[in-house]
Amino acid sequence: MPDRIQRKMPERQSEETIESEVVESDRPATDDLDDLLDEIDEILEENAEDFVRSYVQKGGE
Amino acid sequence: MAVPKVCGIETEYGILVRGAENNPVTASALLINAYTGAVEDQVAFDLIAEDPRRDARSPDPLDPYEFDPELEYVPVNAVLTNGARYYVDHAHPEMSTPEVRSPLEAVIWDRAGEEIIRESIDAAQRLVPDGAELLIHKNNSDGKGNSYGCHENYLVDRSLPFGKVISAVMAHFVTRQIFAGSGKVGCEFPGMSSDAVDYQISQRADFFEEEVGLETTVRRPIVNTRDEPHCDASRYRRLHVIAGDANMCEVATFLKVASTAMLLSAVEDNPDLEMPALANPVRAITQVSHDPSLAAAIQAFDGTTIRAIDVQWQLFDIARTWFEQTGGEAVGESDCALALSHWERILTGLEHDPLTVADSVDWIAKHRLISAYAERHQLKPGAAALRAIDLQYHDMRRQKGLASRCGLMTLATDEQVRKAITSPPDTTRAFFRGRCIERFPDEVLAANWDSMVFDLGADPLRRVPMDDPLRGTAELVANVLANSATARELVAALAEPNE
Secondary structure, three states, X not given: OOOOXXXXXXXXXXXXXXXXXXXXXXXXXXXXXXXXXXXXXXXXXXOHHHHHHHOXXXXXX | OOOOOOEEEEEEOEEEEEOOOOOHHHHHHHHXXXXXXXXXXXXXXXXXXXXXXXXXXOOOOOOOOOOOOOOOOOOOEEEOOOOOEEEEEOOEEEEEOOOEOOHHHHHHHHHHHHHHHHHHHHHHHOOOOOOOEEEEEOOOEOOOOOEOOEEEEEEEEOOOOHHHHHHHHHHHHHHOHHHHOOOEEOOOOOOOOOOOOOEEOOOOHHHEEEEEEOOOOOOEEEEEXXXXXXXXXXXXXXXXXOOOOOOOOXXXXXXXXXXXXXXXXXXXXXXXXXXXXXXXXXXXXXXXXXXXXXOOEEEEXXXXXXXXXXXXXXXXXXXHHHHHHHOOOOOOHHHHHHHHHHHHHHHHHHHHOHHHHOOOOHHHHHHHHHHXXXXXXXXXXXXXXXXXXXXHOOEOOOOOOOHHHOOOOOOOOHHHHHHHHHOOOOOOOHHHHHHHHHHOOOOEEEEOOOEEEEOOOOOOOEEEEOOOOOOOOHHHHHHHHHOOOOHHHHHHHHHOOXX
């Protein structure tokens, strides 16, 4: 779970502590995403248009 | 009192043949026969006794001339040693998990079903002509207005009035898609153009036209009234759920089943429990789906507007309260604790940064791929490549499927899944069914959900009833099975007063 510390903006001079808002990113790293995109480039149906057009199913439940 | 939430998942898979005649019925039959021919003799399944027209809202079956019964034409119907049913349904291969006692086991046997499909593809590929390819997808639509289902089943106390069942789940079925939806490029809502929506949350939302109803292939209802309990109808109801997407992500499958099981249990334990109610569920299910920003305002029954995530927080609170008050035994204490933890984590993630839960929510994982790919190649929202990614996310071929490459969180171990391919769960009647098929395949004439029929040779056929999903477990019958060298001995031993 990411640690979250709320930023409180003091409206007047006071002794309220200003804490910076830190949101730890739990997002999968961008490098992984680039690798994944490379992989998709490799294995995605070559003729996407034909594939998508030909993908027809009978209705089921 | 909440009855134990015995449950199961039935998945209709998409099927396509390339490089040869594309007949989905024969291809489905080939797929299943390739598996069962390779692995075990096929055991038949009786279609007896129960009437799919029986509607939960009325005590008497409908007049047969009022509308056509949806009787299945089932060219291939196999019951497997893990207690699952693997068959052809409406031109799709369908895998129904055995009955399981807990949501986590539903995930394990659902995953086992996927592996069986993959083994079937490998086996079938050896049988098709050179150059022909069999494509199988765990999805719910072809993008052209044709949809097929991933259904869930839950054991419910018969004494709970059906109206209470409806109000227990309606708002949940409309809104749970925010964590259980599998995403879709484009739109299939009748009357809207395909590119009216760039990307939506649910595969199935566009296809729901009624709140409550008996049908499953047209005029689909959010709450299905099918009343075929496949067990003692005086004690139990089987709630048959058609309003869900097929999931690739185990956490999504788990939470989908666990959350629904908990909400049903909560209402069973307290029928007067006030549940969130929506003014127009049919309208809302599409509104929610068409807005991946999760901001869609739907109308609550009291006239106020609310977001799907707000409804889910209310349902989460109801489930959590029920768990705290009862210990969650009906669903399983550890399953409840795990589900509540994921549910809270995912809702929190959805509120603040959906990409943080891309490893737990299919529609987000898929959206992440599609957005990034579109950006890399400068593609417009409805581009063919993006629709292809949408489909290929669900591709069951190991070398082509995209979901397995997304780093999705898993809950089942490889060992649990491997075992579940051939072994039934221990804690439901699926144990008895699966073990009989494994031990006595030549003598089992038919294996149904609620009975086994043995052919002992010269004698008349012997039917062993299995009216209670909670009997026929390992605890109750493992010994008698182990001590029976033949089916004849087994049937004789079961006929004795003390099992």
